Amino acid sequence: MKRLRLFLLVLIFFPLISYAAVEVPNFSFVGKEVSSFNIKPSFSNVKINFSDISQFNSYLQSAKIKIEEPQKREFRASEPGNIYSSKFGTALSVIFVGEKAYRNYLLKNFLKGDYINVIENYKKYYEKLKDEKIKDEVDFIYAVSLFKANFKSEAFEKLNKIIYSENIFRDSALDFYFDVLYGIDNKKLINIYQSIDYKTPYSTYVYLSILKQNKKYDEILKFISEKQLAYSFIKDFYVLSLYFKGDFEKIISIQDVSDVVLPFVVDAKISLNELSGIQDEINKIGDEYTKRYFFVKLKILDNVVDKKLFSNFEDIDKLSLMLFYISKWFPEINVEILKSLDFYDNKLNDYKNFYLGIYYLENREYEKVSYYLSKIIFNDKLYNESLFYRGVAEAYNNPETSEKLLIDYINNSFDEEKVDVARFIVAQIRLLNNRIDDAFLIVADCFSDLCKRIKGEVFFNKGNFNEVLRITEGIKSDRVYFLRAAAYYNLKIYNKAFNELEKVTKTTKDVDYLKMLLSFKNDKIKDAIKIMEKYKTDNKFIKEGVKYLFLSGDYVDTLYFIDKSGLNDDYLTLIKAKALYSLKRYNEAERYFNLLLDKKKYLFDTIFGLISIKKEKNEENFINNIFNITSRLTFKNKDFLILQLAKIAYENQDKENYMKLINYFFKSFPKSKYKKEAYILRGNFYKSKKMYQECIYDANAALAISKDYEALFLKAECTKNINVKKAYPLFKKLVQGKSGYEFLSKKELIFISDNSSEVLNYALYFKDKNLEIYLAGVERYLNFQSNFSDEDYQYIEELLNSGNEKFIPAGLYFKGRYLFDKKEYMYALKHFLKVYYLFKKSAYVKKSLYEAKMCYERLNKKNEADKIEKILKKLEG
Numbered sequence: 001m002k003r004l005r006l007f008l009l010v011l012i013f014f015p016l017i018s019y020a021a022v023e024v025p026n027f028s029f030v031g032k033e034v035s036s037f038n039i040k041p042s043f044s045n046v047k048i049n050f051s052d053i054s055q056f057n058s059y060l061q062s063a064k065i066k067i068e069e070p071q072k073r074e075f076r077a078s079e080p081g082n083i084y085s086s087k088f089g090t091a092l093s094v095i096f097v098g099e100k101a102y103r104n105y106l107l108k109n110f111l112k113g114d115y116i117n118v119i120e121n122y123k124k125y126y127e128k129l130k131d132e133k134i135k136d137e138v139d140f141i142y143a144v145s146l147f148k149a150n151f152k153s154e155a156f157e158k159l160n161k162i163i164y165s166e167n168i169f170r171d172s173a174l175d176f177y178f179d180v181l182y183g184i185d186n187k188k189l190i191n192i193y194q195s196i197d198y199k200t201p202y203s204t205y206v207y208l209s210i211l212k213q214n215k216k217y218d219e220i221l222k223f224i225s226e227k228q229l230a231y232s233f234i235k236d237f238y239v240l241s242l243y244f245k246g247d248f249e250k251i252i253s254i255q256d257v258s259d260v261v262l263p264f265v266v267d268a269k270i271s272l273n274e275l276s277g278i279q280d281e282i283n284k285i286g287d288e289y290t291k292r293y294f295f296v297k298l299k300i301l302d303n304v305v306d307k308k309l310f311s312n313f314e315d316i317d318k319l320s321l322m323l324f325y326i327s328k329w330f331p332e333i334n335v336e337i338l339k340s341l342d343f344y345d346n347k348l349n350d351y352k353n354f355y356l357g358i359y360y361l362e363n364r365e366y367e368k369v370s371y372y373l374s375k376i377i378f379n380d381k382l383y384n385e386s387l388f389y390r391g392v393a394e395a396y397n398n399p400e401t402s403e404k405l406l407i408d409y410i411n412n413s414f415d416e417e418k419v420d421v422a423r424f425i426v427a428q429i430r431l432l433n434n435r436i437d438d439a440f441l442i443v444a445d446c447f448s449d450l451c452k453r454i455k456g457e458v459f460f461n462k463g464n465f466n467e468v469l470r471i472t473e474g475i476k477s478d479r480v481y482f483l484r485a486a487a488y489y490n491l492k493i494y495n496k497a498f499n500e501l502e503k504v505t506k507t508t509k510d511v512d513y514l515k516m517l518l519s520f521k522n523d524k525i526k527d528a529i530k531i532m533e534k535y536k537t538d539n540k541f542i543k544e545g546v547k548y549l550f551l552s553g554d555y556v557d558t559l560y561f562i563d564k565s566g567l568n569d570d571y572l573t574l575i576k577a578k579a580l581y582s583l584k585r586y587n588e589a590e591r592y593f594n595l596l597l598d599k600k601k602y603l604f605d606t607i608f609g610l611i612s613i614k615k616e617k618n619e620e621n622f623i624n625n626i627f628n629i630t631s632r633l634t635f636k637n638k639d640f641l642i643l644q645l646a647k648i649a650y651e652n653q654d655k656e657n658y659m660k661l662i663n664y665f666f667k668s669f670p671k672s673k674y675k676k677e678a679y680i681l682r683g684n685f686y687k688s689k690k691m692y693q694e695c696i697y698d699a700n701a702a703l704a705i706s707k708d709y710e711a712l713f714l715k716a717e718c719t720k721n722i723n724v725k726k727a728y729p730l731f732k733k734l735v736q737g738k739s740g741y742e743f744l745s746k747k748e749l750i751f752i753s754d755n756s757s758e759v760l761n762y763a764l765y766f767k768d769k770n771l772e773i774y775l776a777g778v779e780r781y782l783n784f785q786s787n788f789s790d791e792d793y794q795y796i797e798e799l800l801n802s803g804n805e806k807f808i809p810a811g812l813y814f815k816g817r818y819l820f821d822k823k824e825y826m827y828a829l830k831h832f833l834k835v836y837y838l839f840k841k842s843a844y845v846k847k848s849l850y851e852a853k854m855c856y857e858r859l860n861k862k863n864e865a866d867k868i869e870k871i872l873k874k875l876e877g
Contacts (some may be wrong), residue, residue, distance in 0.1 A: 022395040022402075023427045023479065025421055025450060039351070041320040043263040043290045044243070048209065048236045054175040054202035059140075060111075067108050103134045103581045105140055115145040133168060140169040144176060158814045163196065171200050178206040186210045203232045204274075208237045217241040233456045236261050236374040248272050263290055270297050271324075300325050307340045319351055326355050331362040347378035349505055354382050369393035384409065388418050392425065399429040420448045427454040436461050449475050456483055465490050478511075485514055494521045513541060513812050520548040529557060541852055546575050556578040570601040573752055577609055586613045603635035611641070615648060623649050623657045633662070639669040643678055650685055658685065676705040709739035715750070724752045743769070750777040756784035775799060775807045782810070788818045809835045809842035818852055830857035836871075 034597035053061075070152055102125040109117040122142040129135045141163060147155035151872035162173040174192075179202070180191055182802020193199075193207045211220050220241040224234055235254070239261040242251045248268035257265055266281050268274075275298070282294045296309055305325060310318050322341055326333060338356055343349050357373035360366070372480035373386040391406035406422040413419055423442050430439035431454075440458045443451040456472040458464075465487040472480050481503040488497035498518050504511050512531050519528035528545065535541035542565045549558040558579040562572045572688055573592055580589035590613050596606040623645050646661035648654075662685075665678050672678070683698035699715035702708055731752070734745035746762040750773070753759050778795045783790060796818060799811030813825055832855065835848035849872050856865035 022399070022425055022432070024392055024395065024425065039319055039323055040244075040318070041267075041293060041317045042314055042605060043267075043287070043293065046240070046260055046263075047112040048205075048206045048212075048233055048240065048260060050202060050203055051232060054170040054179065055200050055203075056173075056176040056179060059169065063107055063111060067104060067111060096440075099129050099131050099134050102128060103138055106138060110141045110145055115149040115150070116141060118145040119149060119151070136167045136169050139167060140173055143173065147176075147180060163192065171198070175200055175202040178203045182206050182209070182477060194291055197851070199227075199229070201233075204229060204231060205233055208233075212237065212240065215244065217245045221245070239264050243268060248625060259284075259286060265295070266294055267297075270294065270301065273301065275301075293321070296321055297324060303329060305334060305337060307337055309340055310337075315345050315348050318343065319348050322352065322355075326764065330355075331359060333359065335359055350376045350379040350382045354386060357389055357393075359388065361389055364396075366393040366396055384412055388413070388422060391422060395425050395429065399432065402426075403429050411653075414449075420446060420450045424450040427457075431457055431461070449477075453477065453480055453483075456480065460487060463490075478506055481513065485518075489514065489518065489521075494518055498522070509535070509538075513544070516541065516545060517548070523552075525549070525552060525554060532561055536561060537563075537566060539567055539569065542567060543569070543571055546572065550575055550579055550582075552802070555582045555584075570596060570599065574602045574605055578605075581609060581613060584616075589613055597629070600633070603633055604637045604641065607641055608644070611644060611648070616691070619702075623652075623661075625666075627657070627661060629691065639665065639672040639674055642669070643674050643681065646678075647681060650681060676702045676708060676711070679705075680708070680711050680714055683711070683718070685720050687714065690721070692721045696722075709734060709741050712739070713741045713744065720748065720752065728752055747773055748781060756781050771802070772804070772806075775802055775804065779807060779810045782814050787821050788814065793818055805839065809839040809848075811843045812843040813848050813851070816848065816855075820851060820855065825855040825857075825858045829859070846872065849875070 007188055007340065013674065032355075046874050086748070106118050106121055106125065108120070109115075118141060122138065122145075126135070126138060126142075129138060139158070140162060143155055143158035146152075146158060156177075159173050159177050159277045162170050163177060164170075167173065174196070177192070177499075178314055189206060190210060193203055196697065208220055212221075217240075220237055224238050224241075235256055239251055239254060239257055242248075243261075243264040248271050251265055251268040252272060252274055254265065262281070263285055266278065266285070269278055269281070277662075278298070282291055284295070285291050293313065296313075300308060300321065310321055313321065315825055318341065322338070325502040326338075335356070338352060338359070341352055342353070353372045353375045357369045358396035360368035360372065370390055373390045374394075376383050376386045385730035386403050387409040391402045391409060394402035394405060403426050405711065406426050407722070410419050410422050413422075423446055425499075427442050429440070430436075436458055439454060443454045452475060456468045459467040460483060468487040469484060472484055481500050485497045485500035485504075488500060497514075501511060501518065512534065516528045519525070519531065526854070528548065532541055532545040542561055546561050548556075549561070553804065559576060562576045562579075565572065577589045577596070580586075580592065590610065593606050593613070596602050597610070607626065611622075613627055614626070627642070627645055630638060630645075642661055642665045646658055646665060649661055660681055661680065665672070666675075669675070679698040679702035683695045683702070686692070686698065695718035696715055699711045699718065702711035703715070712730060713734055716734065717726050719730060720727035728749070730731035731745040731748050731855045734741045739745070745752040746765055748765075750759055750762045759777055760781040763774050763781060766774040766777065775798065779799060782788070782792065782799075783793060796811055796814045799807045800815060802808065802811070812831045812835045816828045816835075819825075819828035819831065822828075829852055830854035832848040835842060835844050836852070849868055853865050853868040853872070856868060858861070
């Protein structure tokens with residue numbers, strides 16, 4: 001079956017793996033945001049009270065008792081030892097006045113608030129004190145008095161010494177220190193608490209309270225775990241920290257909690273849907289407002305929600321309930337309820353607008369997404385998050401805006417998960433706009449699977465298919481499976497391409513398209529046809545499918561799908577015309593080619609098709625007609641068609657058209673890429689006209705353009721007719737390497753070489769290829785020999801037994817000579833005379849007669865020798 005050459009450019013499958021629409025990866029839109037926004041209800045703003053007495057307050061109580069009931073023997077004067085006020089008296093005062101009296105005097109003034117008196121008398125009495133316990137107490141009273149009298153620098157210096165000493169009142173000093181500095185220099189208190197090796201309940205309470213204020217819940221939990229202290233407030237701090245950490249599972253396992261943290265336990269149980277006995281626990285809460293808050297949460301769990309449910313709550317609690325509702329029921333929320341919520345603090349409306357935007361994003365109402373998210377103006381965190389979701393929404397309809405929003409988000413966010421998604425979307429937008437390098441730039445320093453996917457897309461579009469396979473290894477995604485299949489396809493590893501495609505879970509048109517191409521490549525034509533049936537009106541599938549059907553020689557199915565498609569497409573018309581030609585339905589094919597010619601479509605293929613048809617139909621004068629059409633048109637590769645017409649004219653020995661076409665070619669296409677072929681064609685024409693020098697000129701011109709064995713062979717052939725010796729090295733060059741002209745050149749060398757061994761060697765090359773050339777070579781080889789060896793005798797026998805009258809005379813002649821050399825003159829004579837009597841037109845007649853005469857002479861038969869001489873003279877005539 002004849003097939004018209006398909007001149008369409010058949011490219012390797014190289015689709016631009018960018019996105020018809022931007023893909024947004026699946027991830028949670030809500031849960032992460034609810035947990036990350038630190039919105040806690042009003043009940044959580046609780047202060048844990050210190051219900052015990054601090055060491056300092058305990059000291060004050062005991063001090064008052066000391067003053068009110070002193071020991072009876074202690075001196076009660078207004079100032080101890082005042083009657084011994086002289087120098088001598090001071091010495092006596094130590095003897096007659098007890099040290100406790102000095103302590104009591106200072107203590108009494110301290111308790112009265114006369115701190116200046118304490119400070120002044122401390123310096124007077126301190127050196128008189130010998131009892132270490134009393135000295136410790138006096139030091140402590142003095143330090144506190146300094147603080148109370150506003151000598152704070154000296155007070156803190158003194159208190160620090162006491163705290164870090166073995167002073168028995170250091171616990172009281174520590175509690176006093178923590179009491180006065182709490183809320184003023186918390187950092188200093190943290191450092192002190194962590195540096196001392198003893199703890200008091202109050203200092204521990206203050207320490208944990210500071211950590212709570214700073215939201216250092218991990219540190220609180222670690223401290224409680226390590227210290228194992230049994231203070232009453234420890235459990236409250238533990239519950240509170242677990243709550244703010246979101247560790248609700250541990251909270252609900254704690255028994256006998258205080259009223260302070262009971263709401264935290266209730267909230268944890270509701271959040272975990274652990275509702276057994278929950279109403280009883282809610283009723284234990286003393287605050288009615290908090291009770292109502294939790295009963296509303298229970299209704300939300302049951303999805304018994306209306307607009308009134310959120311009313312009469314403070315803004316923060318209304319917001320907390322809104323987020324709880326969203327976290328439990330998104331996206332099946334009543335959006336009208338969400339819209340109805342209003343906050344006195346307008347800044348809190350940012351949260352409502354944020355989740356309205358998220359809701360509409362989930363429901364793919366992208367204009368509403370942008371409307372609500374663009375209303376966020378107060379909350380920086382929400383604003384930054386809104387950039388991400390606005391970017392996602394705009395990606396579907398306004399990619400340029402989407403890119404700007406997501407770039408802004410990338411530059412200001414520390415959420416790596418969403419930053420990766422943002423990069424992924426921006427890169428896709430850039431790929432859509434063929435900004436391949438910009439797409440790579442946004443993911444260059446990212447190594448997540450999403451970023452690797454983009455890098456794979458970039459490498460694919462740059463044609464680096466092996467790198468695509470390396471970087472996407474192990475990534476599970478339909479898109480990646482398809483990408484890898486396409487990479488393997490382009491590497492022509494079709495079995496692996498098919499295996500990757502089989503992993504795709506959701507079949508798409510792109511997947512079917514590649515599967516169709518792979519079926520063609522793997523010669524599974526029936527499988528490809530099934531896919532074409534599925535898409536028989538799809539332009540892309542039909543165009544590519546019928547091309548492969550045509551190339552596989554299935555012209556009937558080619559025509560079937562073109563006709564079934566109903567597509568009015570010039571490309572399909574061209575393939576149809578080619579298929580009809582291949583089925584030898586020339587008249588129909590010609591009609592479709594003429595349709596394309598009238599529309600000036602696919603002119604090269606169309607005119608080439610018409611040339612082929614008219615050549616097959618052997619139409620007269622078609623060369624001139626086609627030339628007249630072609631010469632008026634301008635299209636790519638026109639020079640090739642002109643040259644084809646010239647070749648046909650040359651083959652048809654149509655000298656007039658040949659000369660016209662070849663001259664038109666050189667004049668019209670001086671820079672044609674087919675100029676070398678034109679020189680060779682003209683050179684062959686000159687050779688046929690025995691214009692050998694002109695032939696050599698054109699062969700040299702072709703060789704000047706590029707190395708070409710056809711031109712070299714032409715030059716050798718024409719040179720042979722002028723100078724055989726000059727032709728010899730040209731033919732020798734052609735037999736070295738793979739020129740494609742080894743066969744013809746070896747044949748030529750058999751007849752022009754002067755080396756008998758070379759002649760025989762080339763002759764042997766043809767022994768199993770062309771017997772006639774082989775025998776001619778053997779004949780020429782034997783003509784070189786002055787006498788014959790036994791090995792040569794086998795070649796003589798081959799000539800004799802060839803059955804070819806062209807070579808039998810040579811065999812008889814050479815065998816006669818072989819016998820003559822053996823001095824078997826009678827047998828030799830018979831062979832020579834056979835040549836004369838049986839093959840009178842042979843070139844070996846004269847030579848054989850001459851040798852026959854020699855035989856008669858050796859046999860001393862002069863009369864017979866003279867007769868042969870007369871015959872020779874007559875032949876030479």
